[in-house]
Amino acid sequence: MALPQAKQDALSARIAGLSLQRDGWLGAARGEALARLTAMGLPVRRDEYWRYTDPASLTAVEAPKAAVFDSSDESPVFDGIDRLKIVFVDGVFDAAASDDLSLAGVEIERLAKAGGADIHWARDVYGVLEARGQKPVERPLAALNSAFATDGVLIRVTGRAARPVSLVYVHNSDSSDAILHHCVKLEAGAEITVLENGPAAARFSKVMEVEVAEGARFHHIRAQGRDHERRAVTHIFARLGAGALFKSFTLTANGVLTRNEAVIELAGDEAVAHVAGAAVGDGSFHHDDTVFVTHAAERCESRQVFKKVLKNGAVGVFQGKILVKPGAQKTDGYQISQSLLLDEDSQFLAKPELEIYADDVKCSHGSTSGAIDETALFYLRSRGVPMRVAQSLLVLAFLAEAIAEIEDEAIAEDIRSRLEGWLARHEH
Amino acid sequence: MLRIENLHVKLEEEDKQILKGVDLSIGAGEVHAIMGPNGSGKSTLSYVLSGRDGYEVTAGSATLDGEELLEMEPEERAASGLFLAFQYPVEIPGVGNMTFLRTAVNAQRKARGEEEMSAGDFLKVVREKAKKLKIDAEMLKRPVNVGFSGGEKKRNEILQMAMLEPKMCILDETDSGLDVDAMKLVSDGVNALRDEGRSFLVITHYQRLLDHIRPDVVHIMANGRIIKTGGPELALEVEHNGYADLLAEVQ
Numbered sequence: 001m002a003l004p005q006a007k008q009d010a011l012s013a014r015i016a017g018l019s020l021q022r023d024g025w026l027g028a029a030r031g032e033a034l035a036r037l038t039a040m041g042l043p044v045r046r047d048e049y050w051r052y053t054d055p056a057s058l059t060a061v062e063a064p065k066a067a068v069f070d071s072s073d074e075s076p077v078f079d080g081i082d083r084l085k086i087v088f089v090d091g092v093f094d095a096a097a098s099d100d101l102s103l104a105g106v107e108i109e110r111l112a113k114a115g116g117a118d119i120h121w122a123r124d125v126y127g128v129l130e131a132r133g134q135k136p137v138e139r140p141l142a143a144l145n146s147a148f149a150t151d152g153v154l155i156r157v158t159g160r161a162a163r164p165v166s167l168v169y170v171h172n173s174d175s176s177d178a179i180l181h182h183c184v185k186l187e188a189g190a191e192i193t194v195l196e197n198g199p200a201a202a203r204f205s206k207v208m209e210v211e212v213a214e215g216a217r218f219h220h221i222r223a224q225g226r227d228h229e230r231r232a233v234t235h236i237f238a239r240l241g242a243g244a245l246f247k248s249f250t251l252t253a254n255g256v257l258t259r260n261e262a263v264i265e266l267a268g269d270e271a272v273a274h275v276a277g278a279a280v281g282d283g284s285f286h287h288d289d290t291v292f293v294t295h296a297a298e299r300c301e302s303r304q305v306f307k308k309v310l311k312n313g314a315v316g317v318f319q320g321k322i323l324v325k326p327g328a329q330k331t332d333g334y335q336i337s338q339s340l341l342l343d344e345d346s347q348f349l350a351k352p353e354l355e356i357y358a359d360d361v362k363c364s365h366g367s368t369s370g371a372i373d374e375t376a377l378f379y380l381r382s383r384g385v386p387m388r389v390a391q392s393l394l395v396l397a398f399l400a401e402a403i404a405e406i407e408d409e410a411i412a413e414d415i416r417s418r419l420e421g422w423l424a425r426h427e428h
Numbered sequence: 429m430l431r432i433e434n435l436h437v438k439l440e441e442e443d444k445q446i447l448k449g450v451d452l453s454i455g456a457g458e459v460h461a462i463m464g465p466n467g468s469g470k471s472t473l474s475y476v477l478s479g480r481d482g483y484e485v486t487a488g489s490a491t492l493d494g495e496e497l498l499e500m501e502p503e504e505r506a507a508s509g510l511f512l513a514f515q516y517p518v519e520i521p522g523v524g525n526m527t528f529l530r531t532a533v534n535a536q537r538k539a540r541g542e543e544e545m546s547a548g549d550f551l552k553v554v555r556e557k558a559k560k561l562k563i564d565a566e567m568l569k570r571p572v573n574v575g576f577s578g579g580e581k582k583r584n585e586i587l588q589m590a591m592l593e594p595k596m597c598i599l600d601e602t603d604s605g606l607d608v609d610a611m612k613l614v615s616d617g618v619n620a621l622r623d624e625g626r627s628f629l630v631i632t633h634y635q636r637l638l639d640h641i642r643p644d645v646v647h648i649m650a651n652g653r654i655i656k657t658g659g660p661e662l663a664l665e666v667e668h669n670g671y672a673d674l675l676a677e678v679q
C-alpha cells in the first residue's frame with residue numbers, strides 16, 4: 001500500500017541528509033530497514049500509538065536545540081561501580097575516554113568498524129529483532145535507526161562477564177542529533193550487566209537489540225541524564241530463550257521529551273522478563289513508557305513496573321501491553337503503572353492492555369494516579385522528621401517497587417541517591 | 429510542662445466547633461488521664477497539640493515549657509519534646525520501620541543541635557528497647573505498620589516513644605484493641621519511661637489501663653470541654669456509673 005504523499009514527503013525530507021552505508025553484512029540489514037521504514041512512513045500524532053506523545057520534534061528534519069547542562073554538582077552516576085566504559089560524545093565514539101574493549105567472557109566491537117565485514121554474528125540480530133517488533137504495532141523510528149545508525153556496539157557474551165559494560169553518552173553540542181544502535185547476544189548460560197547513562201545529544205535515537213539464549217541472564221540499568229532540554233526516543237527489543245532472564249530498569253530525571261519503548265518476546269519456556277522505570281519530572285517534562293510484552297511460550301513470567309513522580313505541569317505516559325499467545329499456558333504476567341502527582345497541574349495518561357489467547361494464565365494489571373499521602377506525611381513529621389525529608393521518604397517509598405527490580409544493591413543505592421539528589425533540588 | 433488555656437478549635441473545612449474552651453495544665457512528672465464519651469473531642473485535642481492540618485484554632489493557647497506550640501510546625505513540636513501515640517497508627521508502605529525510627533531520632537537530635545546517633549549505637553539501643561516490647565527483628569525490618577496487627581501497631585508507637593524520649597507524651601486510646609498481655613507490655617513500656625522530668629496525658633475509655641498506669645489527675649471531657657477534674661477515684665466512678673450522671677450534673 002502506497003503511503004500518502006504528505007507522509008512520503010516528510011520521510012524524504014527527514015532522511016535526505018542521512019547517509020546509508022551499503023557495505024558488508026550491515027549494508028544489507030540497513031537496506032531492509034529502509035524498506036520497512038519506507039513502507040511505514042514516519043509516525044504522526046494522529047497515529048493511535050502516538051496519541052499521548054507528539055512525535056513531531058522526533059521526526060523533524062533538524063533536532064531542536066538543547067542547551068548542554070552542567071551536572072557537575074553531582075558525581076557521575078555509576079562512578080563507584082567497577083565497569084568497562086565505552087564513551088560516545090554527541091553520538092561519536094570517544095576512544096580516549098573509553099576503556100580498552102577487552103573483557104573476559106565478552107567480545108565487544110564497534111558497529112562502525114565491524115559493519116563492513118561480509119559475515120558477522122550480529123547479522124542474526126541487527127535489525128532482526130527490530131523487524132520482529134514491528135508487528136503487531138509499527139515502530140518506524142526504530143526502523144529509521146536501524147537504517148541510519150552511525151555507530152554503536154556489538155556485544156557477544158559467551159560466559160559470565162567479569163564486570164558490567166557501561167555505555168556513557170555525553171552531550172556536548174546544543175544541536176547534536178545522534179543515532180546509535182547496539183546489539184547484545186548472550187549465548188546459553190552467559191550473563192552480563194549493561195549500564196547506560198547520559199543525555200547523549202540534543203536529540204538521541206537509540207535502539208538496543210538483545211538476544212538472550214537459554215538460561216542466559218541479562219541485566220540492564222540506565223540513567224538518562226539530567227539535561228532539561230534533550231529529547232530521546234529509545235527502543236529495546238529483546239527475545240528470550242528457555243529459562244532466560246531479562247531485567248531492565250530505567251531512571252529518567254528531566255528531559256523535555258522521552259519516549260522509551262521496550263518490546264519483549266518470551267520465546268522459550270520458563271523465561272522471565274522484568275522491565276521497570278522510575279521517572280521524575282518537574283515542569284517541561286514529557287515522559288512516555290511504551291511497553292509490549294509477548295508471551296509465546298509456557299510458564300513464563302513478565303513484570304512491568306513503572307512509576308512516575310510529576311510536578312509543575314510535567315506529563316507522564318504509560319502504554320503497556322501483555323499479549324499472551326495461544327498455547328502460552330501458565331503465563332504469569334504482571335503490570336503496574338502509577339504516578340504520584342505533586343500538584344494539580346501535572347498529568348498522567350495510562351493505557352494498560354491485556355490480550356490473552358490462552359486459558360490457563362494469571363495476568364494482572366493496575367494503574368493509579370494520586371497525590372502524596374497527607375496522613376503519612378503528618379505521621380512522619382509528628383515524629384520530628386522535617387517536611388522535606390518526610391516528602392522525600394514518601395516519594396522514594398512510592399518508587400521503591402521499581403527500584404527493587406535492580407538486583408545489584410550497589411547500583412540500586414546509586415540510583416536511590418540520584419533520586420534523593422533530584423528531590424532535594426526540586427523541593428516544593 | 430503543658431499548659432492549655434481556653435482552647436477553641438473548629439474544623440477548617442466546615443463550620444463545626446469541636447473544642448469549646450479547654451483548660452488543662454500538666455506539671456512536670458505528672459500523669460493525667462482524659463476520659464469521655466466518643467466524639468467529645470479527645471483525639472482532636474491531641475491532633476491540634478501535635479499540629480495536624482484541618483483544624484483552626486479560633487481562640488486560646490497551648491504552651492510546652494512556656495513555648496507556644498500552636499505556632500510551630502509538627503516537626504518542631506516533636507523536637508521540643510512533644511509526642512503523640514496515635515489512636516490509629518499510620519501504615520507507610522515502602523518506608524522501613526528501622527529507617528523511619530533512625531531518621532526520626534536523628535532529625536530530632538539535629539534540630540536540638542545534638543550529635544546524630546551512629547548506626548551501630550542506634551541498632552543496639554533499638555534492639556534492646558524492642559525486645560522489652562516483644563517486637564522482633566522481623567517487625568523492625570518491615571515497612572512502618574504495614575501488616576501489623578492492632579496490638580503490634582500500638583507497641584510500635586511505644587517503641588517510637590521510647591526511642592525519641594519526649595518530655596510530654598500523649599497517648600490516644602493506646603489501650604484500645606489490646607488484649608490483657610499486650611496491655612501489660614504497653615503499660616510496662618510507659619511506666620519504664622516515667623520520670624520526674626516527663627509528663628503523660630493518657631486518653632482512654634477504660635479504668636483497666638489506669639490500673640497499670642496510675643494517674644495523678646483524671647479529667648472528664650464532654651462536648652469539647654473538660655467538665656470535671658478529680659483524682660484517680662473519678663475514673664472508678666465513670667467505670668461504675670458511666671458518663672450520664674456527670675453530664676446531667678453539668679447541665
Ligand SMILES: Nc1ncnc2c1ncn2[C@@H]1O[C@H](COP(=O)(O)OP(=O)(O)O)[C@@H](O)[C@H]1O
Nearest residue numbers: 439446464465466467468469470471472473482
Ligand atoms: N477531620 C474531621 N472531619 C469531620 N469531623 C471531625 C473531624 N475530626 C473530628 N471530627 C468530629 O469532631 C468530634 C470529635 O471527634 P474526636 O476528637 O475524634 O473525638 P473523640 O476522640 O473524643 O472520640 C466528632 O464529632 C467528630 O466526628
Ligand SMILES: [Mg+2]
Nearest residue numbers: 470471515601
Ligand atoms: Mg478518639
